[in-house]
Amino acid sequence: MVELFIKNLNAGYGAVTVLNDVTIDVPNGQTVALLGTNGNGKSTLMRCISGLIKPTAGSIELHEDDGTVIDLTAATPQEIVEAGVAQVPEGRRLFPDLTVEENLTLGAYRKAARATLATNLDYAFTLFPRLAERKTQLAGSMSGGEQQMLAVGRALMSDPRLLLVDEPSVGLAPILVSQMITKIGELGESRGLTILMAEQNFNQAIRIADKGYIIVHGEIAFASKDAADLRENDMVKTYYLGA
Amino acid sequence: MAIFIDLLLNALVIGVLLGGFYAALSIGLSITFGLLDVVNIAHPTMLVLGAFIAFLLNSTWGIDPVLAGIISTPFFFVLGWLIYQVYYNVFEKSGAESLRGLAFFFGLLFIIEVGLIIQFGVDHRLVEAPYIGQSWNIVIGEEIDVAIPFRLLVAFVVAAIATLAIHAYLTKTFFGRAVRAVAQDMMALRLMGVDPIRVKRIAFAMGVATAGIGGALMIIVLPIEPSLGRLYLGNVFAIVVLGGLGSISGTLLAAVIIGIAESIVATFFGPSWAPAVSFGILLAVLAFRPEGLFGKTAGAH
Amino acid sequence: MEIVYEQNYNPKTADFTPILRAANAKKPDAIYIASYPNGSAGLVRALAEVGTDAKAVGGGMVGLQFAGLMAGLGPMLNGIANYDFFVPEPTMNLYPGASALIDRYQSKVKAENLKVDALGYYLVPWAYANLDILGQAVEAVGSLDQVAIGKYIRDNEFTSVVGKIKFGKNGEWERPRTLVVQYQGITNNDLQQFATPGTRKILLPADISTGDIQSFNSLRK
Structure with missing residues (x-):
């Protein structure tokens, strides 16, 4: 039971500022879409949340039910994973020379997840039966769709409360994109996961999102009130078509 | 005919044992170079340092060389830890490891070698143990008997145990799997909650730690002197590449293949051809399997 | 004299038992070895492990004269006849x-x-x-x-x-002074035994010899 609050976040690489005053709220149990075309800062924000990039201003916090606040702003990537945040990175970033099963097992490196390794492995194989068939195969030798399944499965192995999914549709055939997005939507419902999904495929993303943000040049250009607002607001269409 | 069978059997047995010995020399490099992409060309010289420590413990207190190797292994772990710390902070962190890192290990090689010369002189050193110079004769038939030199048998058994233990550690534990993944994608590993620098530091220290026990086996098998490491530099790299980068079991099997090939060639064709045959095997294998005998190459990295 | 086996070895050779076995298979009467320290020590160990029926073994083995190797090899040296320059035998006085x-x-x-x-x-x-x-x-x-x-x-x-x-016309010593010695009576790895007479009997030159050559195996064990 966790809610992600990002307030007035600035971040970048060296002297280049990418994110400018970004404020986002991902409520517990919801799937929130972070929409925007390439190069607008979606992945930078994802990396900030996972601690791979340190923000220059602003804050990133996890709020728990009981009022506990976990400040992730200056936390290490390890501490952030331990806090229950997992990411499916852009480009999947699998370990190509390890087997499917070894990739999944590495996902359970977090101490809290080691005890439930077997259960989580079963869950990943049930979610994606394809991975069960290929569990002894090297990850790098699989098709793009299978690799994306593995990337999602691997992130789930750490038993996360908050799942970050960065561009799950990249490099996939349209039919697979639709299946993958549906799968992520189901995940949110069946596991009660809180999900922040960065996506440039607006039409697919808004199918499963409870609400959404549009990010343009590192700034939040639009924040929807709810799912209906995201699907129907003309602003979304303008940004999507305009981009 | 009996003589031929006698020679063949002995060549095979010696080859397998010699292979175990070569594996002990190569296994540390298989971790540091094969898995971590750190070109530790000082590794054979660290083995010689391990051999001199075994010599010192053996000649001063009469400690069995294998036990001496086990005793010095933690020392090498700490040494490896410190070396990686310097290597990481000075070279790897800034992405300058490819050429300057190589120069760093080249320098380390000579510092260790010169240090050994200053401390021990250039004399050849041996250790004493009841099993050195003895062999186990197995009579198989008329004019056919297999002699197993104990010094090679001890080296083989210890090397095989160490290799299998390292292999099990790397495939069956969470940390071991992280070691095998670290050269493939450090960022992804961070997202799994792993600190890749810590993984590399510990794994590098493990690789260097093998110089303790490996060096002890070295001085059990042959006399050592400070510059001996450079002589074996080519061989250990050849074995690691032949076995396949990143494959610990591949290193063991490649070492046994080289051992058998050298022993057969030395017996039937003349010992001076033996090294040519090892490198010939390496070239032939790389021509058809660039990833080595047991290497995995699903990804492009 | 018939040569039944003649081979070179590489300085990297870690184990010499295959070489010795191949040589033994030709049933030689004598084995002449010209080796550097690593090879010398390796061959001495192989002789201890595999043995030989040859009556004389040795020759130009560099390294067996070094204190470190003599102590390390100890009794494994017994029976080997090798060149040397100076040994603590009474005739050297x-x-x-x-x-x-x-x-x-x-x-x-x-x-x-x-x-x-x-x-x-x-x-x-x-x-x-x-x-x-x-x-x-x-x-x-x-x-x-x-x-x-x-x-x-x-x-x-x-x-x-x-x-x-005195030097001869070719620049060498007029009267050869290189010794041929035979290791014998070595019982352990104590270095000091090599500082006393008897462990390396001088076979040649004849005028200062302190012993006669004995067959290799008669001095073993």
């Missing part, structure tokens, strides 16, 4: 000053913990004589003129710690 020189060398090595050969028989007397002869020649000639010094050394006989030295 012909040379005035040699024993005193060795004594001085050994006590200096010990006192100052020098990282050099602990015994010094092999090279020290001849190295000393080398410089001694050069010094005598420089003094006699009275200058550093190389041609004159060379002529003086060729034309005269010298007395040094290794006795009287």
Whole structure:
């Protein structure tokens, strides 16, 4: 039971500022879409949340039910994973020379997840039966769709409360994109996961999102009130078509 | 005919044992170079340092060389830890490891070698143990008997145990799997909650730690002197590449293949051809399997 | 004399038992070995592990004269006949000053913990004589003129710690002084036994010999 609050976040690489005053709220149990075309800062924000990039201003916090606040702003990537945040990175970033099963097992490196390794492995194989068939195969030798399944499965192995999914549709055939997005939507419902999904495929993303943000040049250009607002607001269409 | 069978059997047995010995020399490099992409060309010289420590413990207190190797292994772990710390902070962190890192290990090689010369002189050193110079004769038939030199048998058994233990550690534990993944994608590993620098530091220290026990086996098998490491530099790299980068079991099997090939060639064709045959095997294998005998190459990295 | 087996080995050879087995298969009467220290030690160990029926083994094995290797190999050396330059046998006392020189060398090595050969028989007397002869020649000639010094050394006989030295026409010693010794009676790895007479009997030159050659296996065990 966790809610992600990002307030007035600035971040970048060296002297280049990418994110400018970004404020986002991902409520517990919801799937929130972070929409925007390439190069607008979606992945930078994802990396900030996972601690791979340190923000220059602003804050990133996890709020728990009981009022506990976990400040992730200056936390290490390890501490952030331990806090229950997992990411499916852009480009999947699998370990190509390890087997499917070894990739999944590495996902359970977090101490809290080691005890439930077997259960989580079963869950990943049930979610994606394809991975069960290929569990002894090297990850790098699989098709793009299978690799994306593995990337999602691997992130789930750490038993996360908050799942970050960065561009799950990249490099996939349209039919697979639709299946993958549906799968992520189901995940949110069946596991009660809180999900922040960065996506440039607006039409697919808004199918499963409870609400959404549009990010343009590192700034939040639009924040929807709810799912209906995201699907129907003309602003979304303008940004999507305009981009 | 009996003589031929006698020679063949002995060549095979010696080859397998010699292979175990070569594996002990190569296994540390298989971790540091094969898995971590750190070109530790000082590794054979660290083995010689391990051999001199075994010599010192053996000649001063009469400690069995294998036990001496086990005793010095933690020392090498700490040494490896410190070396990686310097290597990481000075070279790897800034992405300058490819050429300057190589120069760093080249320098380390000579510092260790010169240090050994200053401390021990250039004399050849041996250790004493009841099993050195003895062999186990197995009579198989008329004019056919297999002699197993104990010094090679001890080296083989210890090397095989160490290799299998390292292999099990790397495939069956969470940390071991992280070691095998670290050269493939450090960022992804961070997202799994792993600190890749810590993984590399510990794994590098493990690789260097093998110089303790490996060096002890070295001085059990042959006399050592400070510059001996450079002589074996080519061989250990050849074995690691032949076995396949990143494959610990591949290193063991490649070492046994080289051992058998050298022993057969030395017996039937003349010992001076033996090294040519090892490198010939390496070239032939790389021509058809660039990833080595047991290497995995699903990804492009 | 028929040569039944002749092979070169590589300095990287880690184990010599296959080589010795291949040689033994040709049933040689004698095995002549020309080796550097690593090979010498490797072959001595292989001889201990595999054995041989050859009656004489050895020859030009560099390294077996070193204190470190002699102590390390110990009884495995028994029976091997090998070249040497100086050993502590009674007949070597012909040379005035040699024993005193060795004594001085050994006590200096010990006192100052020098990282050099602990015994010094092999090279020290001849190295000393080398410089001694050069010094005598420089003094006699009275200058550093190389041609004159060379002529003086060729034309005269010298007395040094290794006795009287005269050079022949080809520049070698007029009377050969290289020893052939046979290792025997070595019972353990104690270095000091090599500092006493008897472990390396001189077979040649005949005029200073202290023993006759014995078959290789008769001196083993």
